[in-house]
Amino acid sequence: MVTSDRMLTLMLFTGPYGAQYADHMCHVAEKALEKGYRVEIFLYGDGVHSQLKGQNPKTFYNVGEALTRLAAKGAVIKSCQRCSGARGYIEGEFNEKEGRYPSSKSIDAVKIYSLYGFVDMIGRTDRLLTFGSA
Amino acid sequence: MLVMKPPHSDEDARRMCGLLSSARAKGMGVGVYLLGDGVYCAKKGHRGLVGESLRSALSKGAEINASKKDLLSRAMGEADVEPGVKVLEDLESTFVEDMMERSERVTSW
Numbered sequence: 001m002v003t004s005d006r007m008l009t010l011m012l013f014t015g016p017y018g019a020q021y022a023d024h025m026c027h028v029a030e031k032a033l034e035k036g037y038r039v040e041i042f043l044y045g046d047g048v049h050s051q052l053k054g055q056n057p058k059t060f061y062n063v064g065e066a067l068t069r070l071a072a073k074g075a076v077i078k079s080c081q082r083c084s085g086a087r088g089y090i091e092g093e094f095n096e097k098e099g100r101y102p103s104s105k106s107i108d109a110v111k112i113y114s115l116y117g118f119v120d121m122i123g124r125t126d127r128l129l130t131f132g133s134a
Numbered sequence: 135m136l137v138m139k140p141p142h143s144d145e146d147a148r149r150m151c152g153l154l155s156s157a158r159a160k161g162m163g164v165g166v167y168l169l170g171d172g173v174y175c176a177k178k179g180h181r182g183l184v185g186e187s188l189r190s191a192l193s194k195g196a197e198i199n200a201s202k203k204d205l206l207s208r209a210m211g212e213a214d215v216e217p218g219v220k221v222l223e224d225l226e227s228t229f230v231e232d233m234m235e236r237s238e239r240v241t242s243w
Contacts, residue, residue: 006234020170024138024226031230127233129136129242 002074003036009125010039011118012047014132016063021132022050026066028129033073040125041070042118043079043110047132048087051079051103051110064107071109078113078121079106135164136229136242137172141184146243147175151187153241158196165237166191167229168200168219172243173208176200176215185216192218201225 010029016022029039043050055064071077081101084090090112092102100111111117122128135154141147150166157164166188168176175184176198192198199220205211212221222228233240 004234008230008234021138024170027226028136028230031224031226032234035227035230035234037230037234127237127240129233129240131138131242 001036002033002038004038007038007040007125007127008032009121009128010041011128011130012041012043012050012132013045013130015046015049016055017057017060019132022047022063023061023066025129025131026061026063026070029070029075030066030073033070033075039070039075040121041067041075041077042121043077043083044118045080045083046087048079048083048089048112051084051089051106051112053105053107068107068109077110078117079110080118081112081114084112136167136169136240137175138170139243140171140174141180142182143171147172147184150243151184151191154191154196155187158191158194164196165232166196166198167225167232168198168204169225169229170201170204171208173200173204173210173215176205176219177210178214178216188219189216192216199225199228 010025012025014021032039050063089103089105090101094101137150139146154164199222202221202223
């Protein structure tokens with residue numbers, strides 16, 4: 001539960017399972033939420049593959065499930081519209097009511113959004129951390 | 135500084151060490167948190183810039199922390215890291231508190 005007015009923003013540049021950056025980001029986000037901080041996450045570049053529905057890594061940490069848990073605990077998670085479009089996730093125009101681009105391939109926890117969503121996060125946040133190489 | 139890369143895969147660990155030395159030379163307090171493959175930076179006996187920089191920083195009282203679970207998953211323990219490196223059971227928890235409450239700046243590598 002969010003109890004602090006302090007906010008942490010996490011930006012993920014790399015996809016899951018090729019390296020541990022997505023795992024590390026989720027673990028840091030989980031600890032921050034446990035401590036009551038507001039957490040917002042932006043997926044960028046290959047980081048948008050973390051939103052893929054139906055991930056089944058068997059023995060590895062499941063990043064899709066982790067993002068769903070984080071959202072349920074209050075994390076705001078957005079992914080870059082241009083990065084998502086380039087990788088085949090977007091299936092229509094921006095839905096004003098839902099505040100996201102439509103995608104049947106993405107988990108509900110993640111909203112595909114304009115890069116301006118990240119600009120807004122930077123404007124609000126107290127700390128910004130990046131995971132993986134740009 | 136959160137470090138998730140090993141010492142010799144690219145230039146990042148070297149850059150981190152340069153920043154660490156410069157910041158400490160200017161009198162700034164710096165905490166280093168080694169997570170994932172970053173724990174290899176703490177391995178005892180590294181030659182080259184990264185090992186020398188970390189040993190030098192430790193000898194001058196720098197705070198360098200390594201994740202116990204990430205050391206164990208790479209077949210290392212407390213005996214395998216440079217003396218002075220603090221091995222933490224829950225590095226992420228300590229890192230988040232330090233980052234949000236005790237630091238003015240944070241960076242990741």
